[in-house]
Amino acid sequence: MKAVVFDGTRAVSVQDVQDPEIEQPTDVIVRVTSSALCGTDLHMYDGRTGAQPGLVLGHEPLGVVEQAGPAVSAVSVGDRVVVPTHLYCGTCLHCSRGLSAACSRVRPGGFGAAYGYAGMGPYRGAQAELLRVPFADANCVPLPGEPGDANEDAFVMLADAFVTGWHATELAGVRPGSVVAVFGAGTIGLLAAHSAVLRGAAQVFVVDRIPERLEVARSYGAVPIDFRDGDPVEQIRARRRADRLPPGEDGMDGVDCGIDAVGFQAIDRSDSAHENPRQVIEDLTALVNPTGRIGIAGVYAARDHAPAPAGHEDGSLRVPWAALFDKGIHVGFGRTHDRRYTALLRDLILTGRAEPQRVVSHRAKLDEAPAFYRDFDRRANGIIKVVMKP
Template sequence: MRAVVFKSPYEVNVEQVEDPKIGSPRDALLRVTTSGICGSDLHMYEGRTGASPGIIFGHEIMGIIEEVGDGVVGLKPGDRVVLPFNVACGFCFNCVRGFTSACLTVNPHGVSGGYGYVDMGPYRGGQAEQVLVPFADFNCLKLPGSEEDELEDDFVLLSDIFPTGYHGAVLAGVFPGSTVAVFGAGPVGLMAAYSASLMGAGEIYVVDFIPERLEKARQIGAIPIDFSKGDPVGRIMELRMKSGLKPGEEKMPGVLCGVDAVGYQARDTKNPGKENPSQVLEDLARLVNPTGSIGIVGVYFTKDPRGVDDPARKGNFLLPWGRFFEKGIAIGMGQTPVKKYNAILRDLIVDGRAKPSFVISHRIPLSKVPEAYRKFDERTEGHTKVVIKPKMH
């Protein structure tokens, strides 16, 4: 089969690789109909994670079951499914408590497994024609309809970014009427803002500096804030003071719910050409009101060979801890346990109450993937979210 293989920083190739084969009775073989390129793939692509060459990328996967092992009871060839990016067993201490993001049995070198990702176990990625699904009964979410119908591109987002954005909003404590600021209008940030609006948030601000992304934020009813035009925190507070503050809120000009959908490759707001890994958390410390909450779903790594300084290369950052404590802010973070959310979000899509595919900008065949990585990485030509269609030529 053909698959997207990581060669070296800034280089991926589409190569002929060995077909996956059922190895355990609990495996299933999936023919991929759609898979996504994720912002988190770019960290590996740029050589910012210590990923070794040879990895087949892709953790946002959906398709049709082709073959199942003898021990698979709930799936049969022809079933249409989407996979959580987390690979999980379903029976370990963390899985049984719902934390499939920290499965204890699937990664021989640590906690938590995933497809096509550095340090997440031996699972090949789904930017390919086929993929092997371990513990298939547990890891497949069944979908109605048929291949490439009008919900295909909504469903593929259930693998990662829709649940991840939703998780960010949950960790940020979003509730009906709440005030929300999302930093980052990449695919996950847009999904966080969209989820906050599904949850009934009152005001939603989205901070970024790429015009196409800010335009998408505006389209879903959020207020876009371009940080290249000045301090985003001051501007959100100004807007709130002009029209948003309710009686008694004078000392609370910020927001109650903050989402970091950027992570460690944050840009310096005063100088967008430069990285400042703690910029977003510094901004959130100023912006989030006392008693508020912050959800961090943008990623931070323990290894970053190209980090801005020595501590950053080891994942250590200087943070306004005193400010967080003084305000009594709750902070939640980490990888999303996709299975906690994917079934209910699927049902919102099926019922026509959510249409997350508004975020997708490009649909491409495998042969165009190297070029798409380059453009998505440069955020040029409106590359907001790219999905791959292996059948397309």
């Protein structure tokens, strides 16, 4: 089969690799009909995570079951399924509590696993024609319709992007009436903003510098904030004051909920040619009102093989803990427990309430992956989300 293979820092190629096989009675083989390119893939592409050459990349697959092991009962050959990024067993202590991203059985010596991701188990990625899915009864989410139909681009967002955006709003405690600020208008940030609106937020701000992304934020009903125009914290505070705060809430011109959808490769606003992994955390600490909440969905790598000046190889950061403590801000972290949300969000798509497909800016053939990785890494040509068709 054809697959996108990591060759080294900022180098991928499309190669012929061995087809996957049924290895356990609980496996299925899925023929991939769509596979998305994620900002997380760029952490490996940029040589930041220790990925080794030969790794098949990708963790956002949608497809059709082509083979099924004898112990699989929840899905059958011919079923259309989306496969969440974080694979899990479904029965261990964490899985039984709904904490599927921390499964204790899928990665010996660790917890949690993912397709095509350095350090997250031996599982080949989904930017390929075929994908082996272990523990298929737990990991395959059945979908209606046929490959290539009107819901194809929306459904592939259920593998990672939409559920992670929704998870970010869970971490940040977004409720009806909340005022929310999302830093980062990549796919996760945009779908976090969309999720916040769906959850009844009173106002949502989205901070970025790329016009095409900010326009998608606007289309979701969010207020775009371009940090090239000045400090985004002060921009948001000024907008809040201009909208006239309720009586008795003078000084509460920040936000109730802040979301970090950027992670450790954040841009240094004082020098956009460089990174500052503390930038977003410091901005959110300044912006979120006392007793508010911050949800961190952006990736912070355990090891950074090419750290920025403000970062460290071991992933440690200086964080304004004293300010967070003084303001009583709750901070939520962590990978997405995908299966808490996939059926819920699938049904919001089916009723037309949710439209995650708006973030899809480009569609490509698998053979075009090297060029799209290059342009996506450079934030060039208006790329927001690429969906590849094997």
